[in-house]
Amino acid sequence: MDRASFASDPDRTRGRLVAEEESSFRSCFQRDRDRIIHASAFRRLKHKTQVFVEHEGDSYRTRLTHSIEVAQVARTIAGALGLNPELTEAVALAHDLGHTPFGHTGEDALHALMKPYGGFDHNAQAIRIVTKLERHYAEFDGCNLTWECLEGIAKHNGPVEGDLPWALAECDQEFDLELHTHASAEAQVAALSDDIAYNNHDLLDGLRAGLFTDDDLQDLPIVGVCYAEVDARYPGLDSYRRRHEALRRVFGVMVADVINTSNDLIAVSGAQSVEEIRHLGYPVIQFSDEVWAQLREIRSFLFTRMYRAPRVMSVRAEVAKIVEDLFPIYMNDPRQMPVRWHEDIEAARDDTALARIVSDYIAGMTDRFALQDHARLTG
Incomplete structure (x- = not known):
């Protein structure tokens, strides 16, 4: 279908932090999506907990399968609303x-340790990964994503104001993401697609x-x-087919509601x-109140x-333990970390810099690697 006037246009991108020659057969947002898929951090999501730790069963969702489901829902909604599907998918896959x-158990534990x-x-760590920690390319650290993709990752849940997480503040200084505004409609779709996916698959x-x-x-x-x-x-x-038939209908109710409600909100x-x-002051991608x-x-x-x-x-x-x-x-003996981290360790100026490394x-780490490394280091 034709793109809506309020859709993000790859031909009008604000560009990348490091200028690159663009592809003749892929738009800039397609390249963003593809770089995210090829990122090491994306592959590691296959062994990261959604709700159940990996070894508890191999049929439960992981962060990777969850992200793929979010991207599928997001593309469907973006297509129905006339938005850019590749930018929507990129944000969904990276979120x-x-x-x-x-x-979230590991996040809570790490946040307490990092206070x-x-x-x-x-x-904020997702932003750090795609701007600093992925080191595959000759000319830049990170994935050198477009401004629109970085904005979507940073702000898909809404404006970010007040005291910024340090990793996000660091990126924002280099590449002003206008954190006080809402993100594009594409990023807003990715956010609600996350809600749709986990409400359904967690059941x-x-x-x-x-x-x-x-x-x-x-x-x-x-x-x-x-x-x-x-x-x-x-x-x-x-019972097995009954369950799946019912829950796929739940999916359909949520997706249809977002499409219908958002169409009305955008029109109004x-x-x-x-x-x-971005400057409306409220998200246009929403569920109905009911x-x-x-x-x-x-x-x-x-x-x-x-x-x-x-x-x-x-x-x-x-697992918090x-x-x-x-x-x-690692703080007491950072050289227990792999050799490729040693250059960063040597450059650390103080305990804060070391703690962030x-x-x-x-x-x-994946669940599996964290368990293995813990066993190696603690016996």
Whole structure:
């Protein structure tokens, strides 16, 4: 379909920090997406926790499969709204690059350890990865992404104001991302696609883990109605197919609601350009009030029955201890880190600089590697 006037236009990009000759057969946003896919940090997401630690089962979502699902939803919504699908996909694929091993548990542990040195934030770490830590290219550190892609990664959840995470502040000094404004509609789509993906797949993973049953979902808004639709259309369907048929309908309800609501919001706003979208003062990609209230109820259920389930909390305590043990070991003896990190270690001016290098290293670990390294260093 034709692109909307408020879509991001690759021919009008604000460019890259290091000027490059552009491709004759890929747009700048396509190249951004491809560089993210080929990044080492992206590959490592396959062994990073979404909710369940990798060794708990090989059918649960990881950060990689979650990111792919987010990108699929994002492309669908972007296409329906006339937005740029490649920029939307790039932001969606990159949104979790900065996550530590063991998901939010690892992030919480690393943030506590890093408080004396500026803290840790996974969103800011994603920016650090694509601007500093990926070192594959001859002419620059990072991936040299376009301004629009960096903006989307930094601001897909909305303006970033107040005390900035140090990693984000460092990037913003080099490449002003206008953090006080909203991001493009493409980045806003990536943010809501994240909500859609995890609200849906966490229900499925929780069922698979036995933390709750299909019957427990019957009273949840949206979900219960979808189960009833499947039962009416396919009476006697086996439980596995019934579950998948119901939850794919839940997906459809959320996606359709975002498309319809956002179309209306954009029309009412009168925005005719991506700059006008940025400066409206509110996001134009939203759920309806009704569905948003229903999703809060679903999230409340997941928080109680899944994210804070005794079994999950027990594993959280164990893996937090892994991060808590590793950090002081590397601070006291940073040469335990691989040789390629030694040049950075030697250049560290003080404990803060060293802590940030150690934080970069630990944050980049997969669940598997963190467990192996902890065993090696602690016996």
